[in-house]
Amino acid sequence: MAHPGSRRMRALAVPLGLALTASLGFLPNAATAAPQDSAPAAAASADGPLLSYVVNTAPGHATVGKVKKAIAQAGGKVIVAHEQIGVIVVHSADPQFAATVRTVPGVQSAGATRTAPLKAQGTTDVGKPQKIDLPKSQLKAAGQAAKAKGEEPLEPLQWDLPAIKADKAAKVNPGSKNVTVAVIDTGVDDTHPDLKANFSAKQSANCVGGVADTSKGAWRPWNPDEDYHGTHVAGTIAAARNGVGVSGVAPGVKISAVKVSEPETSLFYAESVVCAFVFAADHGVEVTNNSYYVDPWMFNCKNDADQAAIIDAVGRAASYAQRKGAINVAAAGNSAMDLGAAQLTDTSSPNDTTPVERKVTPKTCWDVPTQLPGTVTVAASGVQKLKSYYSNYGLNQIDVAAPGGDTKQVPELPAKNGNILSTMPGGDWAYLAGTSMASPHVAGVAALVKSAHPKASPQEIQWLLKEQADNPGCPTGETTCTGTKHVNSHFGYGIVDALDAVKK
Secondary structure, eight states: OOOTTOSOOOOOOOOOSSSBOOOOOOOOOOOEEOOOOSSOOOOSOOSSOOEEEEEEEOSSHHHHHHHHHHHHHTTEEEEEEETTTTEEEEEEOOTTHHHHHTTSTTEEEEEESOSSOOOOOOOOOOOOOOOOOOOHHHHHHHHHHHHHTTOOTTGGGOTHHHHTTHHHHHHHOOOOTTOEEEEEESOOOTTSTTTGGGBOGGGOEEOTTSSOBOSTTTTSOSSTTTOOHHHHHHHHHHOOOSSSSOOOSSTTSEEEEEEOBOTTTOOBOHHHHHHHHHHHHHTTOSEEEEOSOOTTOSSEETTSHHHHHHHHHHHHHHHHHHHTTOEEEEEOOSSOOBTTSSOEEEOSOSTTSOOOOEEEOTTTEEOTTTTSTTOEEEEEEOTTSSBOTTOOBOTTTOOEEEEOOOTTSOOOTTTOOOSEEEEETTTEEEEEOSHHHHHHHHHHHHHHHHHHOTTOOHHHHHHHHHHHOBOOOOOTTOTTOOBOSSSBTTTBTOBOOHHHHHHO
16 A cells, blocks of 8 residues: 555666666564464454454563463464563454453553454565666677776766765675574565575575565565665665676675565554564564655554554564664654654555544654664665665754665766666666665675674664764754754755775
8 A cells, every 4th residue: 555655665677788777766655372374363352353453561571471371362363472572462352352451450551553454375476567668788888898997887876875884884894694684565576696605595484464485585675676675774784795787785794684564554563563573583683674654644643552562562563673782773754754753644544444634743653663662773875975865864863874766866977867876676776765675785894893893782783873973064044954054954964884894
C-alpha cells in the first residue's frame, strides 16, 4: 500500500547495458515460539477481526510464563515470547483482548500492532518497473575510465562515495569481515554478483509475523520486482570491490538480511521489527540499518494505548540490540517535516486501513524506530551538500546526514543523475532517492568505525560519527535551518566522513 512520507520506495528501472537501471520514485514508503502456521491461527473468541498484539511485561521466564497463561484465558494465542525483553506477540479475534489483558498483573502495556485483520501470507506479482534505454556507449566509456583508475565499472556514476570520502577510505581500510551490518528491510537478494561475496547467511532470517525463519533463502524479497528496497540498501553499505558494478561504503564488511516487510503490502509491523532486533542482537550483528518506520502509524503517540505498546515493544528490542553491542542507524523520513516542531500534521496514518488527518506532538508522538533513544537519526543530503528537499529535519532531532539523492541537485558528468546508484534484485543496479538511501551510508561508515575500533561500544561509535562529521552549515537565507555551523537542524553534527572513520 503506497502512502506518503515513508522511507520505502518504488523505482523506475532503466537498463544500462549491465542491466543498470535508473530510477526515481517514492513509496510514500533466544525466544520461545509457538509453531508458525501457514495462516494465522484462530483465537478462542472469534467475534471480531483477527489482529496481532504486543503484550509487554517484566523480562524473565517466570513472569512471562504467568502472563502467557492469562493471555490464553483472555482469548489470545501466543505466537512468540521474547522472554529476554518481556515482549509477547499474540493473535486474537476478541475486540476486548487488549483491554482485558492490560488488567493482568505483570502486564505493563499491551496493544494492537495493526488496524487491518491478519491474513495468510502469500505473494503476488504486481507489474514490472518501467524501463527506458540508455546508450551503451556512455556505460562503456564510464567503465573504461573507471578501470584505468582502479575503480568499479559503475563507480564514476556514484557521486555519493567521494562526497563522504568513501573512495579514499577503501584504500586505507575497506572494513573488517568481523563486522556485520544487518539490513532490516524488505529482504536482500544475496545472489547478486555485487553482494554474494559479503553476505552472511548465518546472520539472516525472515522475521515477518514475529518468528525468525532461518531456512535457506527465507531472507530474500517476496517479489523482486517490487521489494527491491532492501537489496538497494545492502549495496550502498557493502557492495564488494570485485570488478563488477558498484562499490559500497564499507566493501570489506559483512551484510545480513532480516526481512520484516509483509507480502503484497510491504508494510513493516511491530512484531516483525521486534523479532529483527532480537535476532540481530543474538546473532552478533554490530550495526543495524533501519530505512523504514513501523507501520501503521507514522508517529506512535504515548497517550494512545495501542501506539504506546508499539513504542514500548520496539524500544525494548532496539535497546536490547544496543546492550548486545549493536549500533542502530535509522532514516529520518521523507516528509520534509521539522521533527523539532511543537506540532505536526500526520495525514497518512493508519496506512493499513483508512488514513485520518491528525495533529501530533513530536515530543510525545514518536517516529519508530527513528526517534528511539540511542538510535542514530539520519537526514539526507544532495551532491551540493544541501539538505535534500524531501528530508525530515529538526534541531536536536537529527544526529548526522549523508547522501540520499536529490533531483534538484545534479552532479557533474559522468555521474549525471543526482540520486543514489546501488544494487537491485536479479543482478541489476538502480538509482533511488530518499533518507532510505542516506541511512545505509551512515551504517557503512559506522561499520568502518567499528572495523578501526573493534572494542568501541555503540555509544562510542555514535560519538565518533558526530565528532568526525563535516558540517556545511546553514545555507544563506534558508529559514528552516536553525542552529550553528557545528550543530544544526538540517545536518545535525554534519555529513559523515568515511576517511576519518578509518584514520582517526
